[in-house]
Amino acid sequence: xxxxxxxxxxxxxxxxxxxxxxxxxxxxxxxxxxxxxxxxxxxxxxxxxxxxxxxxxxxxxxxxxxxxxxxxxxxxxxxxxxxxxxxxxxxxxxxxxxxxxxxxxxxxxxxxxxxxxxxxxxxxxxxxxxxxxxxxxxxxxxxxxxxxxxxxxxxxxxxxxxxxxxxxxxxxxxxxxxxxxxxxxxxxxxxxxxxxxxxxxxxxxxxxxxxxxxxxxxxxxxxxxxxxxxxxxxxxxxxxxxxxxxxxxxxxxxxxxxxxxxxxxxxxxxxxxxxxxxxxxxxxxxxxxxxxxxxxxxxxxxxxxxxxxxxxxxxxxxxxxxxxxxxxxxxxxxxxxxxxxxxxxxxxxxxxxxxxxxxxxxxxxxxxxxxxxxxxxxxxxxxxxxxxxxxxxxxxxxxxxxxxxxxxxxxxxxxxxxxxxxxxxxxxxxxxxxxxxxxxxxxxxxxxxxxxxxxxxx
Numbered sequence: 001x002x003x004x005x006x007x008x009x010x011x012x013x014x015x016x017x018x019x020x021x022x023x024x025x026x027x028x029x030x031x032x033x034x035x036x037x038x039x040x041x042x043x044x045x046x047x048x049x050x051x052x053x054x055x056x057x058x059x060x061x062x063x064x065x066x067x068x069x070x071x072x073x074x075x076x077x078x079x080x081x082x083x084x085x086x087x088x089x090x091x092x093x094x095x096x097x098x099x100x101x102x103x104x105x106x107x108x109x110x111x112x113x114x115x116x117x118x119x120x121x122x123x124x125x126x127x128x129x130x131x132x133x134x135x136x137x138x139x140x141x142x143x144x145x146x147x148x149x150x151x152x153x154x155x156x157x158x159x160x161x162x163x164x165x166x167x168x169x170x171x172x173x174x175x176x177x178x179x180x181x182x183x184x185x186x187x188x189x190x191x192x193x194x195x196x197x198x199x200x201x202x203x204x205x206x207x208x209x210x211x212x213x214x215x216x217x218x219x220x221x222x223x224x225x226x227x228x229x230x231x232x233x234x235x236x237x238x239x240x241x242x243x244x245x246x247x248x249x250x251x252x253x254x255x256x257x258x259x260x261x262x263x264x265x266x267x268x269x270x271x272x273x274x275x276x277x278x279x280x281x282x283x284x285x286x287x288x289x290x291x292x293x294x295x296x297x298x299x300x301x302x303x304x305x306x307x308x309x310x311x312x313x314x315x316x317x318x319x320x321x322x323x324x325x326x327x328x329x330x331x332x333x334x335x336x337x338x339x340x341x342x343x344x345x346x347x348x349x350x351x352x353x354x355x356x357x358x359x360x361x362x363x364x365x366x367x368x369x370x371x372x373x374x375x376x377x378x379x380x381x382x383x384x385x386x387x388x389x390x391x392x393x394x395x396x397x398x399x400x401x402x403x404x405x406x407x408x409x410x411x412x413x414x415x416x417x418x419x420x421x422x423x424x425x426x427x428x429x430x431x432x433x434x435x436x437x438x439x440x441x442x443x444x445x446x447x448x449x450x451x452x453x454x455x456x457x458x
Contacts, residue, residue, distance in 0.1 A: 001097075001397050004041070004047050006054060007072060007075040007079055008079055009053075009108050010052060010053075010054045010055070010068065010076050010079075011079035011080045011083060011255060011443060012083065013052045014034070014049060014052060014055070014066060014076070014080065014312040014392035015080055015083065015084060015345035016063075016435040017045040017048040017049045017052065018036060018038055018042065018043075018044055018045075019038060019039075019040065019043030019044055019045075020043075020084070020299065021036050021083075021084035022039075022167060023039050023040055023043050024036060024037075024038060024039070025037045025038060025039045027077065027081065028077075028105060028127075028128075029073045029074065029077040029082060030073070030127045030128075030130055030310075031070050031073070031130055031134075031372075032067055032068070032069055032070050032073055032370060032372040032373065033059075033066060033067050033068070033073060033126075033372070034065070034066040034068060034073060034076065034077055034080075035063045035064070035065055035066075035236060036063065036064045036065075036066065037064070038064060039436050040248065042289075044064065044369045046058060046060060046102075052456065054069075054072065055067065055068055055264060056068060056069060056358075056362075056372065056376040056377035057372075057375070057376025057377065057380065057381070058076040059201075059305065059306065067372050067373070067376040067377075069361075069362075069365065069370075069372070069373045070365055070373075072109075075179060083136075090320060091422070097246065103263075104269050105255050105326070110337075110386070111446050112134065115135075118311075120311070121183060122224075122303070122310070122313075122314065122454060123309075123310035123311040123313075124179075124183050124194050124310040125176060125179040125183055125224065126176075126179070126310050126311075126313040126314070127154060127310050128179060129172075129175055129176070129179070130310070131174075132168050133168065133313075133410060133411065134307045134407070134411045134412050135413025136164075136165055136166070136167065136169065136411075137166075137170040137409040137410050137412075137420060138412070138416055138420070139161060139164050139165035140162075140165030140166050140169070140408065140409045140420070141165075141407075141408065141409060141411065141416075141417075141419030141421075142165070142167075142419050143158065143161045143162045143165045144408050144409075144422070145160070145419055145424070145427075146422065147157065148423075149424070153268075158207075165169075165409075165444050166409075169320075171178075171199075171219065172220070172317070173178075173195035173196070173198050173199045173216075173223045174192045174195040174196055174199075175192075175195070175218050176195055176223050176224060176227070177191040177192045177193070177194045177195025177196070177223050177224075177226065177227040178191045178192040178195070178227075179191070180194075180223070180224045180227035180228055180231070181194070181227045181228075181230060181231045181421070183226050184231040184232065185231055185235060186227070186230060186231025186232070186234050186235065187251065188256060190230050190234060190251055190255065191227040191230060191231065193230075193231070193255060194226040194227040194230045194258055194262070195223045195226070197216055197226060197258070197259060197262050197263075197389045198216065198217070198218055198219075198222050198223050198226060198262065198270075199216050200215060201215050202215075203215045203217075203263075205236070205366075205389075206263070207360065208263070208264075213263065213267070213328075215319065217267055217268075217270070217271045218266070218267045218268070218269070218270025218271040218273075218274055219270065219274045219314075219317060219318045219321040219322070220314045220317050220318065220321075221274045221277070221314060221318060222262075222266055222267050222269070222270025222274070222350065224270075224272070224314070225263075225266045225269060225270050226258055226262045226267075226270075229257075229261055229262075230254050230257075230258040232249070233253070233254040233257050234250060237249075237250050237253050237254055237257075238250050241253075242427065247313050256414075271432075274318045274322065277315055277323070278318050278319055278322040278323065279319055279320070281315070281328065282319075282323070282327075283403075285327055285328075285401060288402060289402065290396040290401055290402050291403055292396040293331050293397035293398040293399070293400055293401025293402065294394040294395075294397055294398045294401075295394075296328070296331050296332060296397055296398075296401075297331050297332060297334040297338075297385075297393045297394050297397020297398070297400070297437075298390045298393055298394030298397065299336055299390070300332045300334075300335035300393065301335045301338070301339070301371075301375065301390050301393065302390075303391065304335065304372070304375060305373060305375065305380065306390060310331075312328075312332075313327065313388075313410070316328060316329055316410045317410065320408070320409065320410070321330050323392070324408070325406035325407065325408065325422050326406055326408075326409075326410065327401075327404055327405065327406040329399045329410060329413070329417070329420075330400040330405040330406065330407060330417065330421070330430055330433070331400045331401055331408050331415065332368065332413070332431065332433070333369070333391045333400075333413030333417050333434075334393040334394075334395075334396030334397040334400060334437045335371065335390070335413075336366060336369060336370075336371035336374075336393075336413050336414055336440065337368060337377055337392070337393060337395075337396050337413075337414065337434050337437030337438055337439035338388075338389040338390060338392035338393030338394075338395075338396065338437045338438075338440070339371050339374045339375055339378075339389045339441065340366045340367055340374065340390070340414075340437075340438055340441065341372075341420070341437060341438040341439060341442035341443075341445065342362065342364055342378075342379050342385045342386075342388055342389035342392060342394045342438065342441045342442065342445040342449060342450075343359050343362065343366065343374045343378050343379065343443025344363070344438070344441075344442050345385075345441070345442045345443075345445035345446040345449065345450060346378060346379075346382070346385060346445060346450050346455075347360070347363075348358060349446065349450055349452070350452060350455050351452070351455075352452070352455040355378070355455050358373075358377045358378055359374070359378055361373065361377075362374040362377055366414070366415055367415055368412065368414050368415060368416060369411075369412030369413040369414030369415070369416055369417060370412065370414075373413075373415075382454045382455070383449075383454065384449050384450065384454070385401045385449045385454075386452050387449070388441065388444035388448070388449030388450075389424060389441050389444075389445065389449075391440065391441070391444045392438070392440040392441025392442070392443075392444055392445075393437050393441065395436050395437060395440040396433045396434060396436050396437025396440070397439075398432075399429075399432065399433035399436050400433045402431075403426065403429045405421060405423050405426050405429055405430050405433065406421070406423075406426075407420040407421055407422060407423075408420055408422045414434070415434065417430065418430055418431055418434075422455075
């Protein structure tokens, strides 16, 4: 079967198991997952979706996450929108009140914790930005390696590569502001303006209480606070403004109120929270050392399973904003490396042909930093190998923490992360830590993580 026919079949079968096109309220996707919100969950055949060939796993929550892998997810989503006649953007705009009610009802049924919901909100803000962050981060990392290898910075080609790679990070606040306002029911463009307020160089010309304001103070935390505030203000102001002048009065008042609140309250609060997060995390890494690396790397994969790991993006960005280096990302990247080692062990140990095919398909992208195919297609369904993969990750995390490896940007993990390592002499150390996670993930799984009987029902 050709690749195109495979994705057409998957799109058709997924739509059927979701209860048909009429039962799909919204459809979006990230790097590896279709994210679907059904209108009526009772019509969804979860077991049937899991059994579709090509589906690696399903995470049930207020948004149903169907893991189909990188590359495939884009084409399956395109095929679904083509055959159903509905697009992700059209569905997202289809009645705010209905969507809010559907989400609220689903959340109540799941009895989700406030902290879990908070992380999901943060993740929803950053998930649409992942392709841009990954692409820009990798190009910025290549630029970093070339510069440290002695390539002159004033070469035109280097200036172009540098501009392409770092451009997004200079204006990321605007995109975060847009997505935050959208997530909380406000006008996306106003959220973008709220983001501009935090990074506007004109802030440096304003003196309050004897001190000049600092552009960028508060980082993305401050941006999300400002964008949330402008969405909140907009909805409340609209209640009292006549419809005839709403288009003029509501955004003007919301913007003015947010500007004043940002300068006097939200930016200082964002800065305080940012300092609290970064200094607290750095203290944990300094005091905890190897133990901190073991815990952080060893417990990261359960966060990936729930899809909440994207909620850590602002933490990475605050570290980069505050100290110009991210020591957390290399540690967490060991989670995927442990999976790779465990998958190799299972591949060489099992006689199950289907399991071998799944591993062969998931290993290349796993090495390149996309771990979901191996997690949902191999280790998690088998059970114990998921735990031994976490143990392998913990070893790699301990190594990264001990040598204080850090990155200059964020992007995919795995082998490509080597381009983002700040110091040239640390690139080799990062790769050694990666290999350790592979090796110990393999050894733990080979010795006591996998038995052939586990593959019987895979």
